[in-house]
Amino acid sequence: MSETTKKTVEEPGVIGRRRFLNSAAALGVAGVASVGVVACKDEGASGAGAASGASGAGAGKGAAHKVGGAGSVEVKPGELDTHYGLWSSGHTGDARILGIPSGRELLRIPCFVPDALIGWGQTNESKEIMGTRPDGSLQYTVADTHHIHASYKDGIYDGKYAWINDKINARLARFRLDYMICDKITKIPNIQGFHGIFPDKRDPVDPAINHTTRVFCGQEFHVPMPNKGADMTDNTKHHCLFTCVDAETMDVRWQARIDGNCDLIATSFDGKLAASNQYNTENGVLYPEMMSAERDACLFFNIARIEQAVKDGKFTTIGDSKVPVVDCTVEANKDPATALSVRVSVPKNPHGVNATPDGKYFICSGKLSPTATVIELQKVLDWFDGKLDDADKSIVAEPEIGLGPLHTTFDGRGNAYTTLFLDSQVVKWNIDQAIKKYAGDKAINPVVHKLDVMYQPGHINATNAETIAADGIWMAVGNKFSKDRFLPVGPMHPENDQLVDISGDEMILAHDNAVRPEPHDFVIFKREWLQTKQVYALDDHPLALKDPKDAGVTREGKKVTVRMASIAPTYMPIEFTVKVGDEVTLILTNLDKVEDLTHGFAIPEYNVQFLVNPLETKSVTFKIDKPGVFWYYCTNFCHALHLEMRGRMIVEA
Secondary structure: OOHHHHHHHHOOOOOOHHHHHHHHHHHHHOOOHHHOOOOOOOOOOOOOOOEEHHHOOOOOOOOOOOOOOOOOOOOOOOOOOOEEEEEEOHHHOEEEEEEEOOOOEEEEEEOOOOEOOOOEOOOHHHHHHHOEOOOOOEOOOOOOEEEEEEEEEOOEEEEEEEEEEEOOOOEEEEEEOOOOEEEEEEEOOOOOOEEEEEEOOOOOOOOOOOEOOEEEEEEOOOEEOOOOOOOOOOHHHEEEEEEEEEOOOOOEEEEEEEOOOOOOEEEOOOOOEEEEEEOOOOOOOOHHHHOOOOEEEEEEEEHHHHHHHHHOOOOEOOOOOOOOEEEOOOHHHOOOOOOOEEEEEEEOOOOOEEEOOOOOEEEEEOOOOOEEEEEEHHHHHHHHOOOOOOHHHHEEEOOEOOOOEEEEEEOOOOEEEEEEOOOOEEEEEEHHHHHHHHOOOOOOOOEEEEEEOOOOEEEEEEEOOOOOOOOOOEEEEEEOOOHHHOOOOOOOOOEEEEEEEOOOOOOEEEEEEEEOOOOOOEEEEEHHHOOOOOOOOHHHOOOOOOOHHHOEEEEEOOEEEEEEEEEOOEEEOOEEEEEOOOEEEEEEEEOOOOOOOOEEEEEOOOOEEEEEOOOOEEEEEEEOOOOEEEEEEOOOOOOOOHHHOEEEEEEEO
């Protein structure tokens, strides 16, 4: 470090990075007079509620990290990680698969945007999933993935599906977790700014169905409905929708018109309730309009009642969309006997809603309030049943935990962990203690421990934490800034996903993991819950070439079909001839049955490049526009004679 740099960072009286970031973040909300950020009270002894100095932004440099009961973060050669992590990738429009605790990236699963490695967005199969324009080009080539969640059975992940959203273009993608591929994408009608998602954990209507059947999706941006050029300046005609998608068919089952924006979504373990934390309950369009109310809300949906209303024909439609739309606005749902939804008020601008592993509570974080709000789900159901006169009486705790609370996770031992965006910390607090304090025992301090993390943490999740089997071993924290944590690489810094040992009384920072911006949410679960297939079945692919003897070329006018097989280290056929003006559909089956024996296929000057895994089949269609000899070759190392694995496309004028 240069003397100049050292002086800037360390000299007393010079504002440090953490102070600067916190000051800047606070200034961003200082103009909101009605909801100014309130400082947390320092309650209890210095150990409870005090930050751990061992893991600050600049602390611990050159020293080995101490790790507690969770064990070592080192995964030695030949050993496997104990947990899987499913990560959203943000603007790259895909999902990442990580091993935990190593933090090693094992795979990227493309879905919303093209991927040059595997040919996603180029093969006919992937284009059909992604969606195309009439001319065959992709409908969208950008995306913004935020939240990823997996399917359930009996309260834990069943390893079948995961879903992820595209905020930009209102799309929901589904991954098959046996093959780790995207198999369906649904464009959700009538909405814009699609943010939060969450699957149900069991069927809300049929108690015998103990697995995920629906995925709920929240809209964040108010738009006219239909958004076809009318009512564009009449803000009273702008609305948001809450959407239910069928987990198997990926069809939209119904939508609900609501007041306010949807942020994140949570579902109850009994399947009865879904909820979204809401900011902008004012239905404002401009910033001052969005900030005029004293409080916002967590909006609860009674799923069984909604679906009965749809069954009874009590719905409308929007524009040319055939999707049933029910009315879940506040004005239409004042009577508990018939209500489809209900608001529970929470401090202004809540960020995040999370379900506790015991199934009892939803927790909303305050963001502009230094508090979290604990809502008892049975009391919400009591309101729908007419047993509770005010839905706000379902609030059982509002502990002060720190500045800028965002997201919460759990250890299965009664403790919650919440990111503090402004404090750049994670706070550990006890839910039962918070409830007791809210009930009147003011001597209780529910805050157990605070840990410094790396600048403005956002999403957080612990191992198995969104299931009934939270194990309280590891916790990942997604930080928005890395600053001086890694080697400088120019103006574009990586972000920093940090791993924390939460097995003991105090959190212990285990390691940093530089990540490409900008990931968002993630889930972590033990490896035994996921059983992947290492080789495809030929019957998975209708176009599969099952016998290499059937390889060859067929022609119908200007349309040419080339059926090919790959068996290391050769293609069959090793040569074929076409003519300028032909439209070629090339179908390639990898007939190697060996695990990890993936082949690539590329043709120079024709923008053809894709991978085929063992016993997988893919196809591409392209126009022949230039004569000559074009060598097709394997782009993925597969054999000692990999360089010799090639053939010729001969194009006649």
